[in-house]
């Protein structure tokens with residue numbers, strides 16, 4: 001059994017209403033998408049804007065209810081989970097967003113942002129919490145002198161590191177990364193990507209890695225799911241997709257790669 005098993009999920013959003021206020025149109029954001037993800041594995045979800053990538057990630061975490069389909073995480077039925085079960089499950093699956101400015105509260109210090117999940121979900125005392133926060137910040141390469149700083153005082157790359165530390169507090173098994181480096185300066189993208197790679201190895205994390213840039217995923221992903229118009233149009237190992245893309249759409253995505261980062265250039 002895989003850590004995450006997604007089968008046949010679909011989701012439509014109503015778009016627009018007619019003059020009587022009735023729903024008049026539907027966007028089929030995700031249509032019959034299935035995949036599995038093993039412990040310690042990284043599955044990249046790639047595709048053009050509007051392909052349905054983020055919606056898939058949000059459905060997995062049950063931030064959005066799908067119209068149909070099944071999801072099991074660690075053997076538990078995600079869609080059938082009651083609130084207590086969902087709360088327990090959410091400790092084990094976390095999300096990192098594209099924009100760290102948006103995902104961190106500007107009024108919370110770095111320390112508080114990372115400590116908050118520990119306060120909410122654990123009964124660690126103050127000293128143990130401070131220890132844990134310090135360790136996590138070391139892990140993501142943020143010096144302890146930043147503990148008392150606020151998001152407004154940090155760079156995008158530093159903020160994303162803090163967001164990553166926060167996502168690790170409850171020792172998740174799965175992290176849904178929604179374009180985690182897209183908003184960062186090109187110069188720090190590969191640093192943050194390498195950090196995610198290292199953490200994955202060290203902690204045995206599984207990533208569902210949403211990304212529109214095929215060049216980035218070669219470094220991090222094991223397998224790829226190519227989405228277009230809400231559907232999976234191609235899937236396979238990174239090597240096979242790179243070597244021999246089957247779909248015209250995938251070839252176009254590949255052609256859009258400006259400068260591929262070769263695997264050996266990780267360090």
Ligand SMILES: Nc1ncnc2c1ncn2[C@@H]1O[C@H](COP(=O)(O)OP(=O)(O)OP(=O)(O)O)[C@@H](O)[C@H]1O
Nearest residue numbers: 013014027029048049050051052053054055056212
């Ligand atoms: N809450 C919503 N209400 C209405 N339509 C939505 C909503 N969320 C997503 N959509 C639509 O569903 C489709 C898929 O959106 P989604 O955000 O999953 O795409 P994406 O692949 O993540 O795109 P991007 O690369 O731009 O982030 C789009 O057509 C989008 O407009």
Ligand SMILES: [Mg+2]
Nearest residue numbers: 053054055178
């Ligand atoms: Mg998106």
